[in-house]
Amino acid sequence: MPELPEVETVRDGLARHVLGRTVVDVDVRRDYSVRRHEAGPLDFAARLTGRRLEAAVRRGKFLWLLLDEGAGRGDDALLAHLGMSGQLLVRGAHLADAGASGGTTDVVVAPGSVGWVEHPHLRVRLGLDDGSALDFVDQRTFGHLSVPDLVPTPDGAPGGLGSARQALPVPVAHIARDLLDPALDRRAVVTAMRARRTEVKRALLDQTLVSGVGNIYADEALWRARLHGARPTAALRATDVERLLDAAAEVMTQALEQGGTSFDALYVDVNGASGYFDRSLAVYGQDGRPCPRCGTPVRRDAFANRSSFTCPRCQPRPRPRRA
């Protein structure tokens, strides 16, 4: 599933392959994929057509492409959330000269030409001015695209953008900075998490506290920090929370490095953890397999309509608290 490292891999690919291009055609194959664009698919297409893609920005699991100035309107952006199966694929002619970044020898086929195979889960296609296409592909349709306005926030934009771009897409305004954002206030996150009256895994997954962590990396981070996700945040020491945040940042950085090395230059692609990080997962999806640290079989438990994976020895479950 696309969490922060996978989304960052996509952002990087977009930054290298589509910036400077202008959208010349918008083909929404499934309206549901633009459901968050409240003015509807026609308005979505109208707002994008003729616009130039100027920067690729990410916060947590949200990703957006800043658009050049629209006629008589404020700043806006093409916003994407990949959900659990979304992909952004760059396909087409301009990749022929992308050898410097990817070294690919693949035959490049223009969209629509002989030999072109369209992805069965293509939801939205953006035709670009060099004959290439940016495809939004999403099997399970939890992902979505929209073109929201940018709004100034007290928090400001991620990643050291210029002051003219100190703004976030409306749907991202409430999302906290992520663990790889240099401007993240770690101490404030620790304080906020400990102030919560909930379990630590729930707090780690709360995108308004710190963003980018999903179910997979939450379990991996908790395992690295030797904490059970059911531990009450209020009972944790500050050093426990700091260790957890360090572990989460570390595991996501490592995943990002692996994702980067396996990145196929022909695609701006993401297959989620199943694509390339599987072999490095200590506990997620590993029920019954030995814990890499102590050999105790990894355990799977129900958690919030999904699963949690833990080592019962390294991460002892807290004693049930009485109210």
Add this chain to the structure above:
DNA sequence: CGCTCTACCTGTGTGC
């Protein structure tokens, strides 16, 4: 307001 729970989707895998 703070926290928990569910709806939203569809392809894949499993059990009967």
Add this chain to the structure above:
DNA sequence: TGCACACAGGTAGAGC
């Protein structure tokens, strides 16, 4: 073989 159902899970919004 075919059908039913569980499962994967991020987010918004409803509910308490």
